[in-house]
Amino acid sequence: MTSRTEELTAELGDALLQVRPALFDPDGRVGGLIDWALRDIGFRTALFRFVDCLPSLDSADEVSDHLRAYFDRDEVVLPASLRTALRLATGRWTAQVAAVALRSNVRALARQFIAAETPAQLPRALRRLHRHGVSTTIDLLGERTVSEAEAVAHLAEYRALLEHAVAVGGGDISLSVKVSALDSQLDVVDAQRCVARLAERLRPLLEEAAQVDALIYLDMEDHQLKELVLDLFQVLMEIPGAPRLGCVLQAYLRESDADLSRVVAIARRYPGRVSVRLVKGAYWDTEVALARQRGWPVPVFEDKAETDAAFAHLVTRLLGEAAVLKPAIASHNAASVAHALAVAESLALTPEQYEFQLLYGMGEGMQKALVARGNRVRVYVPVGALLPGMAYLVRRLLENTANTSFLRRTFVPDLSEPSPRTAGATARSSGEDGFRNEPPLDFSRVAVRSDFSRAIDQVRSRLGEVVTPVVGDGDRATDRIQPSVNPAHPDQVVAMVHQAGPDEVDAAIARANEVQPAWQATPVQERAAYLRRAAAYLRDHRLTAAAWLIFEAAKGWREADADVCEAIDFLEYYAAEMARLDRPRRYASPPGEDNTGEYLGRGVAVAIAPWNFPLAILTGMSTAALVAGNPVVVKPASNTPRVGRLLVEAFRAAGLPAGVLQFLPGSGGAVGDALVRHSGVHTIAFTGSREVGLGIHAAAAQTPAGQRHVKRVICEMGGKNAIIVDRDADLDEAVAAIRQSAFGYQGQKCSACSRVIAVGAVHEPLVERLAQAIESLAVGDPVNPGNRIGPLIDSAAQAKVERYLAIGQSEGRLRAQGRKPDEGYYVAPALFTDIAPHHRLAQEEIFGPVLAVLHARDIEEAATIALDTDYALTGGLFSRHPGHVAYVRERFRVGNLYINRGITGAIVGRQPFGGFALSGIGSQAGGADYLLQFLLPRTICENTLRRGFVPEMLE
Numbered sequence: 001m002t003s004r005t006e007e008l009t010a011e012l013g014d015a016l017l018q019v020r021p022a023l024f025d026p027d028g029r030v031g032g033l034i035d036w037a038l039r040d041i042g043f044r045t046a047l048f049r050f051v052d053c054l055p056s057l058d059s060a061d062e063v064s065d066h067l068r069a070y071f072d073r074d075e076v077v078l079p080a081s082l083r084t085a086l087r088l089a090t091g092r093w094t095a096q097v098a099a100v101a102l103r104s105n106v107r108a109l110a111r112q113f114i115a116a117e118t119p120a121q122l123p124r125a126l127r128r129l130h131r132h133g134v135s136t137t138i139d140l141l142g143e144r145t146v147s148e149a150e151a152v153a154h155l156a157e158y159r160a161l162l163e164h165a166v167a168v169g170g171g172d173i174s175l176s177v178k179v180s181a182l183d184s185q186l187d188v189v190d191a192q193r194c195v196a197r198l199a200e201r202l203r204p205l206l207e208e209a210a211q212v213d214a215l216i217y218l219d220m221e222d223h224q225l226k227e228l229v230l231d232l233f234q235v236l237m238e239i240p241g242a243p244r245l246g247c248v249l250q251a252y253l254r255e256s257d258a259d260l261s262r263v264v265a266i267a268r269r270y271p272g273r274v275s276v277r278l279v280k281g282a283y284w285d286t287e288v289a290l291a292r293q294r295g296w297p298v299p300v301f302e303d304k305a306e307t308d309a310a311f312a313h314l315v316t317r318l319l320g321e322a323a324v325l326k327p328a329i330a331s332h333n334a335a336s337v338a339h340a341l342a343v344a345e346s347l348a349l350t351p352e353q354y355e356f357q358l359l360y361g362m363g364e365g366m367q368k369a370l371v372a373r374g375n376r377v378r379v380y381v382p383v384g385a386l387l388p389g390m391a392y393l394v395r396r397l398l399e400n401t402a403n404t405s406f407l408r409r410t411f412v413p414d415l416s417e418p419s420p421r422t423a424g425a426t427a428r429s430s431g432e433d434g435f436r437n438e439p440p441l442d443f444s445r446v447a448v449r450s451d452f453s454r455a456i457d458q459v460r461s462r463l464g465e466v467v468t469p470v471v472g473d474g475d476r477a478t479d480r481i482q483p484s485v486n487p488a489h490p491d492q493v494v495a496m497v498h499q500a501g502p503d504e505v506d507a508a509i510a511r512a513n514e515v516q517p518a519w520q521a522t523p524v525q526e527r528a529a530y531l532r533r534a535a536a537y538l539r540d541h542r543l544t545a546a547a548w549l550i551f552e553a554a555k556g557w558r559e560a561d562a563d564v565c566e567a568i569d570f571l572e573y574y575a576a577e578m579a580r581l582d583r584p585r586r587y588a589s590p591p592g593e594d595n596t597g598e599y600l601g602r603g604v605a606v607a608i609a610p611w612n613f614p615l616a617i618l619t620g621m622s623t624a625a626l627v628a629g630n631p632v633v634v635k636p637a638s639n640t641p642r643v644g645r646l647l648v649e650a651f652r653a654a655g656l657p658a659g660v661l662q663f664l665p666g667s668g669g670a671v672g673d674a675l676v677r678h679s680g681v682h683t684i685a686f687t688g689s690r691e692v693g694l695g696i697h698a699a700a701a702q703t704p705a706g707q708r709h710v711k712r713v714i715c716e717m718g719g720k721n722a723i724i725v726d727r728d729a730d731l732d733e734a735v736a737a738i739r740q741s742a743f744g745y746q747g748q749k750c751s752a753c754s755r756v757i758a759v760g761a762v763h764e765p766l767v768e769r770l771a772q773a774i775e776s777l778a779v780g781d782p783v784n785p786g787n788r789i790g791p792l793i794d795s796a797a798q799a800k801v802e803r804y805l806a807i808g809q810s811e812g813r814l815r816a817q818g819r820k821p822d823e824g825y826y827v828a829p830a831l832f833t834d835i836a837p838h839h840r841l842a843q844e845e846i847f848g849p850v851l852a853v854l855h856a857r858d859i860e861e862a863a864t865i866a867l868d869t870d871y872a873l874t875g876g877l878f879s880r881h882p883g884h885v886a887y888v889r890e891r892f893r894v895g896n897l898y899i900n901r902g903i904t905g906a907i908v909g910r911q912p913f914g915g916f917a918l919s920g921i922g923s924q925a926g927g928a929d930y931l932l933q934f935l936l937p938r939t940i941c942e943n944t945l946r947r948g949f950v951p952e953m954l955e
C-alpha cells in the first residue's frame, strides 16, 4: 500500500502544480502581498490583524490611521508598493483613494474563500461548482451569537440557504450547521438541557431537509463543545423521520479515535445514513493556548506529524466502516488524499461509497484531479457578509500560510523559518517557584457534571448544620443563634450560626497573643506545610465546597468552582512566596561590616472578609497572615459563615496548632468593630465596602493607652469599573466579555464592569447587541447550571439595587431589562444609556446587575471619563488600534487593566489583584508584594573589625 500511496501522491502532486492558487501567485495583486507576508513574520502579523479590523473602519481617515498604526513600525518590513500606498495614505484626498484600493484588495482576497455574500447570491456559486462536477455543503458565516434574536436570525438564514440550494437543484444538497450560532445561552456546564433545546430549535430545519433529502452536517467547533455536539448528533439520529445527518471528527484531537468508535456504534443502528467528515482541525493555536491557560491537558496532538499519522489511521478505520458510514475525507494534502485513495482501492470500495471534501477556494487542482479520476468531491462553501466573514478569512489565511501548511509547502517551497507553533507551545502557564494554578473543572465532561451534581445533592442533605465560633482550643457555642439562608430561597436555612460577641473577641485575641511567639518561631517551611495541607484538603473537597458556595452565596457552578480554585491558589502561592522571602538576605557589606536582613511577623492579625468571595478572599487574607508568622482571627461575612467555616475544616485537617487560626462569625458592627479596636491586634486585613473600609482605617489609627504599636490596615474596597469600547473594536468579543464582566455573579464582584464607554459610532451597534444580550440572559436559581444570573445576596442588596434602577431612569434611559423570578432576592439585569459622567449611575458602586453606557467622542475623551471616579480598581479596553491601545495602557491608571478581554477573574500569581485611590491601599493580593504587609523588616549590622583584624580580608 505504501508504494501505491506514493504513486498516487506523485500523481496528485503533479495535478496540483498545474493550478497555482491565486493566493500563492506572487505576480497577482493579492498573491504579491501574501508572498511578502510569507517572508516576514512582522508584516504577516500586521497584515492579518489589519485585515481582521478593516471591515469595522468607516472612513478613509480611519483606514489610513490604522494603516500607519499597523505598518509604519520598525519591526514591519514593507514591500515597496505598500510603502508608497502608506505615504499616499497620509494626505486627505489620497487617503480616500488608498482606502478604496485597499478595501477592494481585501474584498478580492475574501472572495477567494467566501462563495457568496448573501443567500441570494448562492445559486450562482452553486451552479458554477456543479458545472465542475462537484457537490457542495453550505456553511453560514456569522458573528458570535450573544442574543436570542441573533440565534433566531441565524436559524432563519440556514433555512433560507436550504431553500436557495433546493431552488438550484442538481447535485446533492447539504448544509453544515454550527450549533453555537443557534443558542445564545449555550454552555457545556448545562449540556443536557442545551442539547434538548438545540434539538427542538433544529426541528423545522431538519423537517425541511428531510423533505428534499438534504444532508445536514453538525460542524465541529472547539474541543469544549465536542461532546455536546456528538450528544446532539446522537439525539437527532434517534428522531423518527430525521434527514441524513453528518458529524465531523478532527484528527488533531487525541480523543477522535474513541469518538469514531462511538459514531460507528450509532451508525450501526442506522446503516448508510451517517456521514462522517474527517478533517485535521482548524483551531490548533486556540486549543493549545486555552488548555495551557486553564492548566488542562492539551486535547490536540502538539506535533503536526502526529496529527497526520492520526488522520491516516482514522481514514483507514473510516473507510473500513463504509458499509455503515458515508466517509468524507477532508484534506488538501496530496499525501493524505493519496492514502485515502489507496485504502479505498485495497478495500475495493466504489467511488459512491465515500467522498472527498475540499474548502472553497483552497484546492482547485486537487478538485480537478479527483473529479477526473471519477471520485466524488464535495466543496465546503462559506456564505456570509465580508464583515463577519473576516474572522473566517483570517483563519484560512493563517492556515494557508502556516509553516506546516501543505499548500504553502507545495507552492512556496523555498521558505523556511522556525515553527512559531512549537516555540509558543512550550510557554508555561505560571511559574512562581514551582507554583501552579489550580485548574478549574472541565464541565464539558459528563463525569465532572454528574460528580458536581451529586455534591450539590450531598450538601442539600446537610443544610441547616450548626456553625460555631472557634476560640482557643475548640468550638465554642454561644446563646445567640442566627440562620444563614439561601438567597434563591430565603426560607431555606443553610446553617444555624452561633454568633460570637465581645467575650469571644477578647478570648480569641488573648489566645492569639499567647501562641504568637511559638508560631513566629515555627520554621517557615513548617508553616508553609500547613498551608499546603489545607490546600490538599480543599482540593479533595472542592466539589462540596463549591456546593456550599452555591447554596449560601448564590454563585453559579463555574463561579463557585473558581472561588474554591482561587482559595487553593492563595494557599499554595503564599506558601511558595514565604519560602522565597525567608531566604537569607545580605545587604552590601564592606570589609569590617556584616549587614543582614530578615522578616518578622507583625503580630496578631484579624481578617475581615466580604461575602462575595467568601472562601477565596477569606482564605487569601488569613493565610497570608498565618504563613508570615502571625496568628489570625477570622471574621467571615454575616451572609456566608458556613462557607467561611470550610477554612477552619481545612486547617483542622492540616493539623494546625490550636489558637493559631480562630474563627468568629458575627456581625460587623459587633465582632468586626471590636476586633478592629482591640489593642491586642497588630494587623487588620479587610476587604469590603468603601464606607466600612474607611471607618476601619480611622478606627485603627487610634492608639489607646497600653497599645504599644501602630496598627497596620490592609484595605481592599470597591470599584466603579469601566470598559472602553473603541470604534474599531471586535464587537463579538466585546459584547461577550462585557456580558460576563457586568453580569457574572450578578455584578457583585468588586472587579465587575458597571460602566461602558463607547467611542464614536460604535455606540449604537454596541448598545443594540448588549441590549439583546441582556434580554436573553437566563435568570434563576444558580443550582440550575443553565442560569447565568442568580439572586443578589440579601434583601438589603436587592432594595439598594432597585433604588439605583429608579435613579437610572431619572438620569438616563432604561434601554433593556431582562427577566427575574418572583421568589428570592432577584433584580432583573438592566442596561442604561444616555448616562453622563457626573451621574450617580456613573459614579457610585451599585454592586448589582446594572450597566451604564456613556458616550465619548474619541479615545482621549473616553480615557478621561474612565478616570473620572473616586475608584481605581479594574478597567478595560477593546480596541484594534495599536496607538489607542498604547495610549490607554499609559493613561488608564487602575490596579488591573485588561485589554481586549473581560475585566473579572484575576488569577493568583498571574494577575495580582487590587486597586488604589478609594479602591484600596495598593498592594495586590496574589502578587509578590502582598506578604510584605504582614511582615516587619529587621536589619542587623555587626561590626566585624576587632583590634585591626578583619576576618573576611583573610579569605
Ligand code: NAP
Pocket (backbone or CB within 6 Å): 608, 609, 610, 611, 612, 613, 617, 635, 636, 637, 638, 639, 666, 667, 668, 669, 671, 672, 673, 676, 687, 688, 689, 690, 692, 693, 695, 696, 716, 717, 718, 719, 749, 750, 751, 845, 847, 873, 913, 914, 915, 919, 920
Ligand atoms: P462590607 O459591608 O463592607 O462588609 C465586609 C466585611 O466587613 C464583613 O465581614 C462585614 O461584616 C464587616 N464589617 C461591617 N461593618 C464593620 C465594621 N463597622 N467594623 C468592622 N467590620 C465590619 O462589604 P460586603 O458587602 O461584604 O462586600 C462588598 C464590598 O466589598 C463591595 O464594595 C466590593 O467592591 C468590596 N470588595 C472589594 C474587593 C477588593 O479586592 N477590592 C473584593 C471583594 C469585595 P458583616 O457581614 O457582618 O456586615
